[in-house]
Amino acid sequence: MLCSSARIRKLINSSPKQFLSISKRTLFSFVQIPPISHPITTGVVSSSINQPNSTSTSTKPLFLGFRSDHSMASQSSNPQSIHDFTVKDARGNDVELSKYKGKVLIIVNVASQCGLTNSNYTELAQLYEKYKGQGLEILAFPCNQFGAQEPGTNEEIVEFACTRFKAEYPIFDKVDVNGSNAAPVYKYLKSSKGGLFGDSIKWNFAKFLVDKDGNVVDRYAPTTSPLSIEKDVKKLLGVA
Numbered sequence: 001m002l003c004s005s006a007r008i009r010k011l012i013n014s015s016p017k018q019f020l021s022i023s024k025r026t027l028f029s030f031v032q033i034p035p036i037s038h039p040i041t042t043g044v045v046s047s048s049i050n051q052p053n054s055t056s057t058s059t060k061p062l063f064l065g066f067r068s069d070h071s072m073a074s075q076s077s078n079p080q081s082i083h084d085f086t087v088k089d090a091r092g093n094d095v096e097l098s099k100y101k102g103k104v105l106i107i108v109n110v111a112s113q114c115g116l117t118n119s120n121y122t123e124l125a126q127l128y129e130k131y132k133g134q135g136l137e138i139l140a141f142p143c144n145q146f147g148a149q150e151p152g153t154n155e156e157i158v159e160f161a162c163t164r165f166k167a168e169y170p171i172f173d174k175v176d177v178n179g180s181n182a183a184p185v186y187k188y189l190k191s192s193k194g195g196l197f198g199d200s201i202k203w204n205f206a207k208f209l210v211d212k213d214g215n216v217v218d219r220y221a222p223t224t225s226p227l228s229i230e231k232d233v234k235k236l237l238g239v240a
Contacts, residue, residue: 082105082189082214083100084097087173089173090158090173107185107210110143110150112142112149112157112160113151114205116204129168132168139170144174154173193219207229211236
C-alpha cells in the first residue's frame with residue numbers, strides 16, 4: 001500500500017539523510033511511477049530537500065536510466081525514405097528496411113481470397129524470378145481490410161503464397177493500410193504518392209514502386225497487372 005504524501009514529507013523533514021539512503025525497492029513502494037510509453041535512454045529525477053540548519057538546498061538523484069521495453073515496429077521521427085522504417089516480418093521479428101538499400105522495390109498489400117489473387121501472385125512471382133538477380137525485391141504486406149479476404153494467420157498466409165504460387169520474396173506481418181491504425185510505412189507510402197481519387201488504398205494488390213534510394217516513384221491501382229509495370233521496373237534497375 002502506498003504511503004500518503006504527508007508521511008513522505010514527515011520522513012524528509014525529520015531525517016533527509018535517512019530518506020535518501022532508502023533502497024530503490026523501498027523508494028518505489030512510496031512513489032507510484034506512471035507507465036512510460038516510450039523508452040528513455042538516460043534520465044535523472046532529482047529532489048531538492050531543505051537541509052536543517054542551512055539556508056541552501058541540495059539536489060540528490062533518486063534514480064538513473066529508467067527504461068521500458070519497446071517491441072513495436074518503428075519509424076524515424078522525420079522519415080526521408082522507405083529505408084528509415086522498421087517493420088515486422090511474418091514471425092514478429094523486426095526488419096529494418098534499410099537492408100534493401102540499392103534494391104528496387106515493389107511494395108504490395110496482398111490477400112489470399114480476392115478475385116485478383118491468382119493473377120497478381122502469379123505475375124509477381126514471374127517478375128521476381130526474372131529480376132531478383134538484378135536488384136528487384138518484392139515486399140508483400142497481408143491486409144484484411146478489403147472484404148475480409150485475408151482472414152488467415154501469418155503462418156497460413158505464408159504457406160498459401162509459397163506453396164501455391166512459389167512466392168520466394170518476403171511476406172511480412174499482417175497490417176492495416178488505411179485508417180488510424182495503418183502501418184507507419186503505409187502512411188508514408190500514401191503521403192508520398194496519392195491515388196487518383198485520394199490517398200487511401202482502394203483494394204487488395206495496390207502497388208508502390210520504390211527506387212534504389214528508397215524514394216517512392218510510382219503507384220499502381222489494384223487492377224494494374226504486375227507484368228504491365230515491367231518496363232518501369234527495368235528502367236529503375238537500369239536493365240535494357
